[in-house]
Amino acid sequence: MGQLSGKVAIVTGASSGIGYESARLFAREGAKVVAAARRRDALDALIEAVASEGGEAVAVAGDVRDEGLARTLVETAVSRFGGLDIAFNNAGAVGEAATLPELSVSAWRDALDVNLTSAFLGARHQIPAMLARGGGSIIFTSTFVGYTAGFPGMSAYAASKAGLIGLTQVIATEFGAHGIRANALLPGGTDTPMGRAVADTPEARAFIESLHALKRLARPEEIARSALYLASDASTFTTGAALLVDGGVSIQRG
Ligand code: NAP
DSSP states (O other), X not given: OOTTTTOEEEEESTTSHHHHHHHHHHHHTTOEEEEEESOHHHHHHXXXXXXXXXXXXXXXXXXXXXXXXXXXXXXXXXXXXXXXXEEEEOOOOOOOOOOGGGSOHHHHHHHHIIIIIHHHHHHHHHHHHXXXXXXXXXXXXXXXXXXXXXXXXXXXXXXXXXXXXXXXXXXXXXXXXXXXXXXXXXXXXXXXXXXXXXXXXXXXXXXXXXXXXXXXXXXXXXXXXXXXXXXXXXXXXXXXXXXXXXXXXXXXXX
């Protein structure tokens, strides 16, 4: 029996990278998955991949900045699969890179909308559905950037992702007594389209790899396995945590 047998999970950012691998892994572990992102064609490919592995997933295309998507995802989990147990709020974007005086206000607001307000909107709809089920696991994808390391030019991204940790802690305290756990997952550099866009030259990639004790980027499947830990009953006493899965980037010196 899979680790998520009988569970229903929302995964956002499921068209690519960490979210794609997590949706597949959750489905392989027995969860019914509601997968979201903007790109319908990539989501359709995911649904096919899940079906070919004997799993079940449905796709909802939309933008996580839109509260309507948050509502539809929960409604889909309830109407198609009978309820909601797990929400992996993982969609995110690095946004514009600029030192603070040069960063436009619209770029700042956009990073907060995509990375942080999206999480608030998601949880707002996920929590009542989980309460109806007697509990659940909410996971937000944060990052080590803005938590254990500062990177020039990434103020909006860092602030939005650090904000997720505060949100995580408050949800954990507000709903812990009702069986809802909330945790933030903090990956290190990960070999996804986003990771490759940041490490966009051989020199940049070598530099980013060198920041990690493991001297490499993570594969998205490795981060997916940590998401599975937080989603599953392997982590029933873990809540309010900022879980670093960063290949040692936070402790590496020299
Ligand atoms: P990725 O492969 O580029 O995936 C990003 C996902 O987010 C895509 O599925 C994208 O789908 C979705 N997305 C972005 N903006 C969206 C929006 N407005 N509405 C709906 N979906 C949206 O990157 P990834 O590395 O897997 O990133 C996943 C998460 O990990 C992000 O939150 C990122 O900040 C975090 N993270 C990444 C790294 C890294 O080094 N890669 C490190 C630490 C944390 P569509 O384009 O189809 O909408």
